[in-house]
Amino acid sequence: MKNNILVIGGGPAGMEAxxxxxxxxxNVILAEKEKSLGGHLAKWDRLFPDQIPAxxxxxxxxxxxKDVKCFTETDVNSINLLxxxxxxxxxxxxxxxxxxxxxxxxxxxxxxxxxxxxGYGIYEGVLTNADLEKAFKEGKTFSPAPMAIGxxxxxxxxxxxxxxxxxxxxxxxxxVKQAIETxxxxxxxxxxxxxxxLRMFGRHYEDLYLRAQKSGIRFIRGRVSEVSETADGRLLxxxxxxLSSKPLKVSLDRLVLMAGMRPSKAGRAxxxxxNLTTEEDGFFSSADNLLSIQRSKLPGFFYAGACTGPKTLxxxxxxxxxxxxxxxxxxxxxxRK
Amino acid sequence: xxxxxxxxxxxITPEGIIDRYPNSYNHFVLPFVIGMxxxxxxxxxxxxxxxxxxxxxxxxxxLKSLINPKTAxxxxxxxxxxxLLHTKIWKRKPLLGYMHSAIAFGWFLLIIVGHxxxxxxxxxxxxxxxxxxxxxxxxxxxxIWMNPAxxxxxxxxxxxxxxxxxxxxxSGIGLAMFKRVRSIAxxxxxxxxxxxxxxxxxxxxxxxxxxxxxxxxxxxDLSGGxxxxxxxxxxxxxxFGNELNFLPTWWAYSICLGLFFLAMxxxxxxxxxxxxxxxxFRNAGLKVRKPRKGFAEAEIYACSSCxxxxxxxxxxxxxxxLKYSSVYFIRFLRRRNKKKVNEIADKCLMCGKCYALxxxxxxxxxxxxxxxxxxxxxxxxxxxxMDTYAGSAENSDKKxxxxxxxxxxxxxxxxxxxxVETLLKASGEDxxxxxxxxxxxxxxxxxxxxxxxxxxxxxxxxxxIINDSGCSILLVSCPICLKIFKEExxxxxxxxxxxxxxxxxxxxxxxxxVSKSSSAIVYHDPCELGRGCGIYEEPRNVLKAxxxxxxxSKEKDESICCGYSLGTITLDEKDKAKIAESSVSSLMAExxxxxxxxxxxxxxxxxxKAEVPVKDFAEIICExxxxx
Numbered sequence: 001m002k003n004n005i006l007v008i009g010g011g012p013a014g015m016e017a018x019x020x021x022x023x024x025x026x027n028v029i030l031a032e033k034e035k036s037l038g039g040h041l042a043k044w045d046r047l048f049p050d051q052i053p054a055x056x057x058x059x060x061x062x063x064x065x066k067d068v069k070c071f072t073e074t075d076v077n078s079i080n081l082l083x084x085x086x087x088x089x090x091x092x093x094x095x096x097x098x099x100x101x102x103x104x105x106x107x108x109x110x111x112x113x114x115x116x117x118x119g120y121g122i123y124e125g126v127l128t129n130a131d132l133e134k135a136f137k138e139g140k141t142f143s144p145a146p147m148a149i150g151x152x153x154x155x156x157x158x159x160x161x162x163x164x165x166x167x168x169x170x171x172x173x174x175x176v177k178q179a180i181e182t183x184x185x186x187x188x189x190x191x192x193x194x195x196x197x198l199r200m201f202g203r204h205y206e207d208l209y210l211r212a213q214k215s216g217i218r219f220i221r222g223r224v225s226e227v228s229e230t231a232d233g234r235l236l237x238x239x240x241x242x243l244s245s246k247p248l249k250v251s252l253d254r255l256v257l258m259a260g261m262r263p264s265k266a267g268r269a270x271x272x273x274x275n276l277t278t279e280e281d282g283f284f285s286s287a288d289n290l291l292s293i294q295r296s297k298l299p300g301f302f303y304a305g306a307c308t309g310p311k312t313l314x315x316x317x318x319x320x321x322x323x324x325x326x327x328x329x330x331x332x333x334x335x336r337k
Numbered sequence: 338x339x340x341x342x343x344x345x346x347x348x349i350t351p352e353g354i355i356d357r358y359p360n361s362y363n364h365f366v367l368p369f370v371i372g373m374x375x376x377x378x379x380x381x382x383x384x385x386x387x388x389x390x391x392x393x394x395x396x397x398x399x400l401k402s403l404i405n406p407k408t409a410x411x412x413x414x415x416x417x418x419x420x421l422l423h424t425k426i427w428k429r430k431p432l433l434g435y436m437h438s439a440i441a442f443g444w445f446l447l448i449i450v451g452h453x454x455x456x457x458x459x460x461x462x463x464x465x466x467x468x469x470x471x472x473x474x475x476x477x478x479x480x481i482w483m484n485p486a487x488x489x490x491x492x493x494x495x496x497x498x499x500x501x502x503x504x505x506x507x508s509g510i511g512l513a514m515f516k517r518v519r520s521i522a523x524x525x526x527x528x529x530x531x532x533x534x535x536x537x538x539x540x541x542x543x544x545x546x547x548x549x550x551x552x553x554x555x556x557x558d559l560s561g562g563x564x565x566x567x568x569x570x571x572x573x574x575x576x577f578g579n580e581l582n583f584l585p586t587w588w589a590y591s592i593c594l595g596l597f598f599l600a601m602x603x604x605x606x607x608x609x610x611x612x613x614x615x616x617x618f619r620n621a622g623l624k625v626r627k628p629r630k631g632f633a634e635a636e637i638y639a640c641s642s643c644x645x646x647x648x649x650x651x652x653x654x655x656x657x658x659l660k661y662s663s664v665y666f667i668r669f670l671r672r673r674n675k676k677k678v679n680e681i682a683d684k685c686l687m688c689g690k691c692y693a694l695x696x697x698x699x700x701x702x703x704x705x706x707x708x709x710x711x712x713x714x715x716x717x718x719x720x721x722x723m724d725t726y727a728g729s730a731e732n733s734d735k736k737x738x739x740x741x742x743x744x745x746x747x748x749x750x751x752x753x754x755x756x757v758e759t760l761l762k763a764s765g766e767d768x769x770x771x772x773x774x775x776x777x778x779x780x781x782x783x784x785x786x787x788x789x790x791x792x793x794x795x796x797x798x799x800x801x802i803i804n805d806s807g808c809s810i811l812l813v814s815c816p817i818c819l820k821i822f823k824e825e826x827x828x829x830x831x832x833x834x835x836x837x838x839x840x841x842x843x844x845x846x847x848x849x850x851v852s853k854s855s856s857a858i859v860y861h862d863p864c865e866l867g868r869g870c871g872i873y874e875e876p877r878n879v880l881k882a883x884x885x886x887x888x889x890s891k892e893k894d895e896s897i898c899c900g901y902s903l904g905t906i907t908l909d910e911k912d913k914a915k916i917a918e919s920s921v922s923s924l925m926a927e928x929x930x931x932x933x934x935x936x937x938x939x940x941x942x943x944x945x946k947a948e949v950p951v952k953d954f955a956e957i958i959c960e961x962x963x964x965x
Contacts, residue, residue: 116941117749160910163945226748228773229755236774 002027003331006088006098007068008076008270011039012061012313013305013320014104019064020324021102026331029096030070033266037062037070039106045136047313048170048177049204057313075266079273081298084334099335100300100327103284104320105267107306110156110164110259118152118257119227125235125252126227128155128259129171132178145186146253150237151175152224153195157260166281168260169310172199175258176208179217182256191217192250194224194239202312220248227255261310274298283309294323300334302327354458355482357559361462363479365588366472368595373471376598380610383602383638387614390631395623402621415616420609421445425696426645430524436516437696439509440542441609446502451477454495475594478553478560479587488561500563503553506546514543527647529664534603535642541597542606548590555583605642612697615639625700628707629670636699640667646691646701651898652684654919655912663691663701670704682708686916687785687904688864693894702904709787720794739768739839740808740831742799742822744815745778746937753814753937756955757836763962764849769806777802781821781865782903792825800826810834814955816866816936817903823870835866837876837935837954844879850963851883858884858957859929861920861943862896863936876935876954883961890926897923899934899942917946925949933957 005021007014010032018028036042038061044054075091079101086098112120112128120126127135135141153175157168175193183191193212198219200209213219222240230236235252263282270276271284276296279285284307287295294302304323305316388396402408418424421442427434455474456463459481462473473480483492512523520528531539553562554569562570601607615635623632644664652658659665661684669677682705692700739761747753761768777799783792803811803826811833813819822833834842843849860880866872873893880886891897900908900916921943924932932947934940935954944951952960 114945116752116944119751122751122755163910163914226751228748228751 003099003335004029004097005100005102005327005331006031006086006096007102007104009039009104009106009264009267009305009307010034010037010070010072011104011106011305011316012041012057013106013307013316013323014039014102015061015065016317016320017102017104017304017324017327018068019061020321021327022065022067024324024328026327028065028068029098030065030068031074031076031090032070032072033075035073037065037072040109040130041313043130043137044133046177046181048173049202049208051177051181076270079270081274081301084300086300099331100302102302102304102323102327103267103270103296103307104304105264105270105307107261107310108264110162110168110262112155112257112259114162115155115159115257117226118155118224118255119229119235120257123227123229123235123255126255126257128257129174129178130259132182132256136181141185142254146189148190148192148250148252149182149186149254149256150192150194150224150235150250150252151179151256151258153193153198153258154223155257155259156262157258158196164260164262164281167199167310169199170312171258171260173202173205173208173312175256176200176205176212176217178256180208180212180215183212183215183217189253192252193217193219195219195221196223202314222248224255261306264307267307274301276301281309283307292326294319294326300330302330355484356459356480357482358480361469361473361480363584363587365584365591366469366476367591368588369472369475369591369598370595372595372598376601376610379602384614387631387634390627390634391623392626392631395621395626395632398623399618399621403617408620411620412617415620416613419616419697420612423696429694432512433516433523433525436509436512436523439505440513443502443506443509447499447506448474450495450498450502451475454499457495458492476587476591478556478562482559483561485561492561493563496561496563496566498563500565503546503550504565507550510543510546525644525648527644527653527659529605529642529644529647531642532604532668534600535605538597538600538604538606541593541600544593545590545597548586548593552583552586552590555586605640607638608641608697611635611638612641615697615699619698625703625707628704628711629673633704633707636701636704637667637671639697640664640671640699641697642668643696645694645696649690649694649895651686651688651690651900651916651919652908652912654915658684658912661685663695663699666701666705667699670708678708679712681705683905683907685905686864686898686900686902686908688898688902689868690864690895690898693868706785706787709785710789712787718788718791720791720798738806738808739766739810739812740771740803740806741768741812741814742771742776742779742803742818744772744776744813744818744937746817747814748772748776750937750940750953752956753940753953756953756959757812757814759959760836760840760843760849760955760962763959764843766843766848768812769808771802771806779815779818779821780825781817784821784825785904786906792821796821796825800828803828803831810839812836812839814935814937816863816869816872817938820865820869835870835872835875835935837866837872837879840879840955840958841875844882849958851879851958851961852963853882854884854961856884856931857887857927857929858931858933858952859887859889859924859927860892861889861899861924861932861934861939862893863934863939864896864898864902866935867896868894879954879958880933883958884931887927887929890923892923899936899939901938901942903938913942914946917942921946931957 003026005026005028007018007028007030010030014030015037018030022028038058041054041058047054071090071092077089077091079086079088086101088096109130118126153171156162156164179191179193200206220241222242224237224239226238228236230251235255237250237252239248241248277285284303286293286308287297293308296303302323304320305311423434423437426437452474455477463470516523553566555573557566557570618632618635625633627633642664646663647653647659650662652661661681666681685705687702689702692702743754777795780792780795811831814836819835860876897920899920900913931949932943932951933954934943940953
């Protein structure tokens with residue numbers, strides 16, 4: 001008998017875990033709310049640190065789930081724990097009785113318009129990391145070619161006023177990567193990065209940072225305080241340079257906000273139905289933050305990826321594979337005696 | 338019955354009233370006389386102390402206001418309405434208002450009518466101290482014997498009146514007792530914790546009037562009585578037989594009165610005597626200068642500790658914040674507990690709701706600011722760089738010119754600046770943007786933090802720029818700036834307007850044409866604009882023209898602070914978020930499609946919590962400007 005496993009969320013975590021579970025011989029059902037699989041990865045152009053095309057990664061992930069039943073544009077309408085299995089009703093009318101559930105609901109990008117002072121949605125020149133990535137992907141360029149572009153790190157991250165004191169982990173490397181790509185696209189433009197700390201912790205990340213410095217990108221340690229519009233429609237950015245302890249004012253053509261990670265709304269809706277607890281940051285709380293991050297406090301309910309906090313893509317993929325192993329162990333202990 | 342009357346000189350009045358005691362004295366009056374003397378002496382010393390600590394200028398102001406017939410009339414009216422009738426409480430909570438006025442106005446009537454009665458029937462006891470005028474009118478019924486055969490209509494009217502007034506007071510006392518058990522029935526979720534002196538005075542107050550009823554009931558067959566006391570007398574006679582029982586109840590009545598007066602200066606009930614003084618000071622236009630002396634002392638003693646500020650305070654959505662409420666702040670200040678006072682003074686949004694809803698009108702935000710001034714002002718700052726800033730005096734001919742000052746907070750909410758500029762352009766107004774590029778803070782945040790000297794420096798620098806600009810209207814989009822521009826700046830011939838006021842005026846003048854959308858909106862009153870500057874109607878006039886205006890559950894002067902006020906820096910984000918949530922839930926009472934506010938801070942705070950779109954006042958007008 002093949003045990004049913006329900007995977008909620010068709011991003012990298014959900015796809016990688018589904019692939020592993022289906023290789024182990026389980027009957028995997030993958031539910032994704034969007035039209036297509038891939039999550040945020042599908043919307044990205046190139047990935048740090050090596051600037052590999054995101055499509056290449058997405059294609060190999062899709063290759064792994066050929067045998068998995070995937071329902072796209074499908075929400076989990078209701079889910080409840082029966083005796084020892086989960087009964088889930090999907091929005092496409094299908095009801096699934098699953099012996100284990102993996103939640104891979106990931107993250108939503110912080111809504112940059114909440115940081116009023118940066119003027120996202122008010123000034124045309126202000127965009128987010130996702131907007132820029134979309135432009136790269138579609139091959140769109142700004143015209144006329146911008147003379148000055150700024151990147152603001154930590155938008156909605158490490159910011160108690162924005163309701164998120166935690167670091168989103170990926171924005172520093174993303175900002176540096178995007179700054180390099182922007183500089184490559186517009187070699188004459190001045191590119192600035194406004195940062196608090198640069199958290200270039202991963203392998204090759206520091207190399208990326210060095211490359212950025214060498215290519216002439218200027219790193220300014222300090223937060224942007226406000227953005228206004230000049231008479232000729234450019235952006236006037238006020239910031240503080242904490243290294244020289246001076247206020248700073250610069251006119252830019254584009255300002256890119258590195259929106260951070262917030263818990264996904266869809267994931268929280270599922271958690272709400274099962275009374276799953278979250279930590280103060282809004283992400284789900286694991287059974288143990290060291291020993292069993294993949295386990296929840298409910299039997300047979302597992303987590304993978306950014307639903308338990310911000311993670312890089314490699315972290316997410318590791319978690320997905322280890323969640324598959326945890327699920328396998330759980331099924332063997334509880335259903336195959 | 339006649340045997341009870343000591344047979345010395347009886348003065349028989351035409352109404353057949355006879356003094357039962359020689360010199361009209363009995364030992365039981367002593368507790369009352371001691372208490373009364375104590376409170377009178379205490380009051381006199383207190384008054385001298387307060388007047389002594391007023392500045393010479395303030396004393397002169399007070400004197401002038403007392404002579405001025407207009408303020409004198411206002412004084413009388415305010416004292417009558419606030420101290421006796423409690424009209425402020427009536428308006429918001431009728432049952433609670435009835436309770437307060439029954440006790441206060443009833444007691445006042447009892448004293449006045451009692452004195453009139455004595456004046457009519459035993460006038461010699463009102464003249465001079467020798468005939469016991471201090472206590473005689475209070476214990477009148479004890480000292481007299483009335484010949485029932487000679488009862489007149491005039492006398493009966495007073496018997497009836499006195500019993501009616503007593504019944505009125507007793508109904509208030511009954512409600513007060515009920516309130517101790519179930520305050521919510523009278524519209525109060527939280528009530529104050531009484532101190533020891535409060536308790537003593539409270540229980541005495543509860544006992545005074547029932548004891549008076551008992552005492553007068555016992556003597557009703559001798560002194561005569563009304564519809565309450567006479568039937569009570571028949572009942573007592575049926576049960577106790579011997580009329581000699583009555584002396585202990587008169588003792589108890591006198592002791593309760595005496596104890597009440599002794600406990601009064603140390604209890605909340607001091608407000609009964611201090612409130613009239615506060616009204617005189619306030620009507621004279623005095624302001625808090627020192628945190629514990631002079632005017633502030635009058636305010637502190639005028640606090641009735643009623644606890645209406647507990648429900649008013651937006652921080653009290655969380656029970657742990659109850660201890661920071663104005664009522665406890667004033668109590669600690671009265672006890673001179675410096676440590677607590679300093680802590681509580683900082684933990685306040687300065688939204689002014691406790692002041693707006695205070696039945697006595699104790700301006701505790703002003704006292705908190707005065708406290709902050711004593712411990713925050715020692716930090717020295719260097720603002721000398723500001724002198725180098727020159728204003729932008731571009732053109733010389735500037736009649737009817739608007740100078741727009743956006744302020745720091747509007748700069749952090751660019752949508753407001755953008756909308757205000759669109760609005761000005763659409764109505765064809767000539768304007769200059771004072772701080773487009775760089776500007777100086779209006780000084781209000783420094784003022785709120787008690788950094789008065791630093792605030793004065795920014796005020797001075799801004800005043801120069803504004804006066805030099807030659808504008809006739811100073812337009813602001815931030816109520817925080819508005820308040821200080823209005824109150825602390827001396828801008829010659831320049832009208833300071835909030836953008837809600839200007840928009841109202843532009844629409845009325847036909848310069849700005851708007852159309853009405855089908856959207857249902859609710860308006861959030863910012864603290865500094867509403868309670869701070871009294872602007873409630875102008876924004877509503879405009880909003881009614883552009884959308885369907887719904888009501889919030891608490892609005893206008895009861896509006897709940899958004900929580901992100903600049904008044905405090907000691908509240909953490911979580912506390913602020915809780916306050917914002919309660920503010921939003923009040924706004925959502927009638928399920929509007931959108932929330933509109935007219936303050937950059939409120940805009941940010943409400944946007945962070947609301948599920949529906951939140952718009953700035955100017956933004957929603959811009960959406961509905963009629964295209965020509």
